[in-house]
Amino acid sequence: MATELRMCVIDDIKTVVEGIASQIDWEAHGIRIVGTASNGEKGVELIHRTEPHIVLTDIRMPKINGLDMTREVLKKFPRTKIVFLSGYTDFQYAQQAVQLGAFDYIVKPYTPKKIIEVVLKARESIQAEMGETQRYQEMERKLRESLPYLRQEYFQLLLQFRTTPEQAARRWDFLNIGLERERFVVTLMEIDQFAEQTETLPVQEVELIRFTVQNILEESLRRFTKGFVFRDHTNRFVAIFNPPDSLSVEAISEQCRENVQKYSRYTISLGLGEEVTAIHQISHSYAQALAALSYNFYTGGNTVYSYRDMSPVQQTAPRYSPEKEKELFYCLRSGNLPKACAIVDELFEETVSVSVPPAPETVKGYGDELAYLINRVFSEKLTVEEMKQIERHLMYIKNLSSFKLKELQENIKKLCRIGCELIQKRHVEDANQVVEQVIEHIRQHAASNMTVNDYAKLVYLSGSYFANLFKKVTGMTVIQFVTSERMEQAKLMLIEGKQVQEIAQSLGYEDRPHFSELFKKHTGMTPSEFKQLYSVKG
Incomplete structure (x- = not known):
């Protein structure tokens, strides 16, 4: 439905005012007369009171003439369309008024048809401007709604790619990011055992869990400093914030961890990068946070890991005892599951019980290597069909992208269990066959x-x-x-x-x-x- 436009009529001749205001059916054209005035002073008051879209006014009036009124009105209402009624003697004044910003003028003698024609032209101009304004407002609305996503996308690019300080600052201004432009810390926050705890839940509930955790993190961070939290992965969030002088980033992170545990059914692990000074250095702090977070591999979660507290990692790959390896393989070949599992536990204990623990990725590589060796031992004892079950679990171990030391250890032992049970079954079948052979002889x-x-x-x-x-x-x-x-x-x-x-x-x-x-x-x-x-x- 078109917006009804408001119009004022101002002239010191009463019959002119009444004729224009009363004798023309303005409502048929979507225009409503909101007031009339008999001089420029009263006209200005009327315009301030009613804020009309269109003003139809004479140029020569008592107290304040049309030109002065135009200056004053357009100063406050620049979008108002002012149409002047002028005689031939006022023609130069009318042109001057147009130069001041008046919309148009009508030269006497004027007819209702001519007045309607000019006023409707003003109406079209107003409606076009309104449409443009609405389009602009719609664009602004969409931009406002998109800003959180645009900010997230911008930060994700900053985390992954290098940029210049100038480029970073320009984008920062456009996105109206509510952080100070100096001193940043990146913290990674991961929901522990998220996949296992949500694998049977519907999508809506999983999304609600992520929203809840993110909201707790945002509220926790807001208590201490300016920050921005966004999702980096299915179960992982990134927080970029300005470190306050009054509190350490470790203390802030501990508060985030405690609040998530207190106000949700979940726990989180946090990895803290070191402080950087400028926007374009955020990627360095992110890489450090990622490295720190990887050490939840050892503890299983619900802990804060700071990059600044990390010792230099062990560079050489961990090696297990050759004697224990042989003993493990003997147990696997005989199907001795309890002894095999005990040896796997000992091998992992040897690997991680050092003053400087190996990098998590190194231990994962070690686990993959051990799994392949176990698979090879079983392949010597079992049929191709029997090996399919073992190989499926081997691929499961290999394809796990995020798991902890205990989980890796348990999956290696599960691999042993699958194979040992198959060998034990084979032993039982062989034993039954041997005994059955003797029983048949006894009967005969x-x-x-x-x-x-x-x-x-x-x-x-x-x-x-x-x-x-x-x-x-x-x-x-x-x-x-x-x-x-x-x-x-x-x-x-x-x-x-x-x-x-x-x-x-x-x-x-x-x-x-x-x-x-x-x-x-x-x-x-x-x-x-x-x-x-x-x-x-x-």
Whole structure:
């Protein structure tokens, strides 16, 4: 809907004023008469009171003429369109008025049609200006809404790329950044275990968590100094602030850490860069903050790490004991998971228990190397199909972009567990096959009086190892199983009607009383009682 325009009519001739104001249907043209005046002085008062868009006025008037009125009105209302009514004798005055900023003039004698024509031309000019103003205001609104994103983008560029002091300052002014232009510190703030804690949450809830943490950080920082906080990663924020003289940056960062822990269900790790003096040096402080934050690899989080407190990192790559490496591989080949995990813990303890800990990236590289060695050991013992599960977890370890020492250690041990369980399964299958082979022989040769060593020789094992293996699989000793199998066969033969003496001899017992004694011990009945129990009565 078009905006209704306001218009004043000023002339010292009453009939002129009434004719213009009353006899023309201005409302049909979207214009409302908001007042009339009979001289320049009253006209100025009217204009100040009603702030019209259009003023239709005579040039020659008592007290204040049209030219003086134009100067005064346009000084305060530069967008007001002033249209003069002038006679031929006033023509030079009218031209002078236009030079002063009046919109147009109408020379007497004028008709309603001519007045309407000029006023509507003024209306079009006003509407065009209004449209331009609205477009400008819309651009300003969009710019205001975009400023946070533009500032974030600008700071992200400053963090990553070099710039000149002049270029940095120009952009700083345009974005109206509310920080002092000297002395900056960059702090990186990372939500601990963010991926693990949010992997099952909907997107809206994850976004709410990030918004909450960022808001806490902004409020915490605002209490002490001027700063700007923005997201740098899914779970990471950057704070750029002017360090105050009254409080250390470490103390400010500790306050941020405590507030996040207190007012949310999460904890954060913070890495502090050193102070820099100028805008174009911010990238240096960011690189230092990134290096400091990487040391949450050792602690697992909820800690402040300052670059200035970091010792020079160990330059040589950590090496583990060759003897322990061999011992680990022996355990893996045999499927001894508890011992393998204990050795992995010892290897990591050796790596990090030094006066100057290695850089986190170095330890991650060490973990990758150890994982590949473990994978190679298992590949010598397992089938291609069995190795697929191990290789999937190996790739998982390799592709983890952000994890802690404990997590790396646990994932290496998980790799050991997957492989050892497969080897143990293989051992069980092999053991079952060996024992089943002997059991089949016992069933087919129940009468043979073989020793444990004799059975062990059948499957190419030592007597003691075979005896332990047999008991582990069956829950019985070899002799117990042989006796049990003979008694089961004896039952079948008794039911078939065979004589006890015949059965005893066929099962390798030369002494019938001894056989009967074993049978009763096994079944709770003598052979005769068992036979009578199951015989058909005539």
